[in-house]
Structure formats: C-alpha cells, structure tokens
Amino acid sequence: MIEAVNEFTPDVAVVDVRMPPTFTDEGLVAAVALRRSHPGVGFLVFSQWVETRYATELLAGDPEGVGYLLKDRVTDIAEFDDALHRVASGGTALDPEVVRQLIGSRPQSTVLDRLTPREHEVLELMAEGHSNSALAQHLSITERAVEKHVSAIFSKLDLPPSQAHHRRVLAVVTYLNS
Amino acid sequence: MIRLVIAEDSAILRDGLVQLLVERGHDVVAKVAAPTN
Numbered sequence: 001m002i003e004a005v006n007e008f009t010p011d012v013a014v015v016d017v018r019m020p021p022t023f024t025d026e027g028l029v030a031a032v033a034l035r036r037s038h039p040g041v042g043f044l045v046f047s048q049w050v051e052t053r054y055a056t057e058l059l060a061g062d063p064e065g066v067g068y069l070l071k072d073r074v075t076d077i078a079e080f081d082d083a084l085h086r087v088a089s090g091g092t093a094l095d096p097e098v099v100r101q102l103i104g105s106r107p108q109s110t111v112l113d114r115l116t117p118r119e120h121e122v123l124e125l126m127a128e129g130h131s132n133s134a135l136a137q138h139l140s141i142t143e144r145a146v147e148k149h150v151s152a153i154f155s156k157l158d159l160p161p162s163q164a165h166h167r168r169v170l171a172v173v174t175y176l177n178s
Numbered sequence: 179m180i181r182l183v184i185a186e187d188s189a190i191l192r193d194g195l196v197q198l199l200v201e202r203g204h205d206v207v208a209k210v211a212a213p214t215n
Contacts, residue, residue: 001185004208013183014195020187020212027185030213071191077198084204088180 001027005034010041011088012065017047017054028054035066042087046071050101055094063172067093067129083129092129092172099127111174114156122149127172184209 005013013034019027031043035058042065045058055068067087073095074080083093115123125135132150136143150168157174159167182204186192189211196206 001183001210001213003214004183004185004210008181008183008207010181010183010207012180013185015185016187016191018187019185023187026213030185074191074195077202081199081202084180084182084199 001030002034005038005041009038012042012044012084014084015043015045017045017051025054028058032057040065042066042090044069044083044087044093046074050095050097052098052101055098055102059092063092064169065090065092068098069093069095070097086129092127094128096128099124111157115153119149119153119156122146123153123171123175126150126153126168127175180204182206185211185213187211 001013001015004010013031015027015031017025017028019030028045031045034041035043043058044067045054046069047054048071050070058066058068065087067083069080069083073083086093112120112123121139122135125138130138132143132146135146139146150171153171154161154167157171159171159174161167182199184192184195184199184206186195186209192209192211196209199206
C-alpha cells in the first residue's frame with residue numbers, strides 16, 4: 001500500500017485495519033504514517049469490529065479527509081460510496097457505531113457537557129460527516145434550525161468566528177477528543 | 179470519479195470491492211494485499 005500511494009497519489013486509500021503479517025493494526029499504522037506524508041490523500045479505513053483506540057489514533061490531530069467504517073457497512077455500496085465522496089472532499093465519515101463507542105469511552109465531565117441533548121445529536125452527526133442539509137433531513141428540522149444549533153455549538157465550544165469549515169473540523173476534533 | 183487504492187488482504191473482499199467501485203464509476207489505480215508490497 002505504501003508503495004502504491006507513493007506511486008499513484010490516489011484521492012482516497014481504502015484500508016483494512018488488520019493486515020499481514022500479524023493481522024493486528026498494520027493497515028492502520030501504514031494509514032497513519034501515510035496521512036503525514038500525503039496530506040492531500042484521504043484515508044478510509046475499515047475493520048470487522050469497533051476499535052476505539054484505532055479510531056482515536058487515526059483521528060488524532062486533523063480529522064480532515066478521513067473515515068472509519070465497519071466492514072458490514074461496505075455491503076451497502078451506496079452508503080460506502082457516499083462515505084468515499086465525503087473523505088475525498090476532505091470531510092469525515094465515521095461509522096455511527098464508532099461514534100457511539102467513542103462517546104461511551106469519553107470521561108464523565110467534559111466541555112461537551114455545555115451542550116443540550118439536541119446539540120449533542122447535531123455534533124454527533126457532524127462527526128459522522130453529514131452536511132447541514134443532510135442533518136436537517138436526518139433530524140426533520142429546517143436547515144436554518146441546523147445552522148442555529150451549529151452556531152450554538154461553536155459558541156459553547158469556544159471556537160472563535162473564522163472560516164466556517166475550519167470551525168466545523170475543530171468542533172469535531174473537540175468532540176472526539178473529549 | 180474518485181481515484182482509489184484498495185488495501186485488503188482478503189482476495190474475495192478486495193476483488194469484490196474493486197468490482198463494485200468500478201461499477202460505480204471510480205478508478206481503482208491499485209489493489210494490494212499488504213501494507214508494504
């Protein structure tokens with residue numbers, strides 16, 4: 001894989017976490033190293049089970065252009081294709097189950113405690129990589145209402161007004177690191 | 179169209195994935211079975 005990414009500089013590398021020779025985390029280790037040397041390449045890793053340590057490792061620092069899906073998700077090609085497009089365009093694509101387990105493993109008291117349950121829901125969907133329009137559709141609310149929730153999240157997480165996309169990424173980073 | 183490298187050690191899953199992604203219009207530029215070739 002390392003050679004292939006060096007030679008072809010793809011838009012996205014789709015990588016199994018567990019690969020030879022030991023079938024533990026070789027794929028992930030290679031993906032993390034390649035993210036540093038090829039910041040323009042997206043990495044979509046997948047594994048059989050949710051492994052929060054691996055997800056945290058992959059998302060540490062800058063979560064742009066990165067995704068983590070369960071293998072079961074690959075069987076839904078439309079959903080997988082959607083995740084590929086998000087990662088290729090610099091977004092994130094996290095399996096809902098990965099997000100749920102990351103939340104479950106976070107400390108009891110964090111900056112996220114400032115958020116309302118609805119804002120938690122919005123941020124969780126942002127972490128999965130959904131756009132505002134997709135969020136509106138998912139939550140059955142208007143895009144304007146989504147924008148208000150997102151704005152409140154930025155404010156409560158002390159993210160200063162700057163480039164909207166950058167703040168969105170920072171909010172997701174805060175969420176995943178909390 | 180997205181240019182892709184597929185890294186998966188299972189030949190069945192790797193080839194199936196390649197086929198599905200090519201059918202979706204993507205360009206699989208390389209498929210490999212290990213982190214280092």
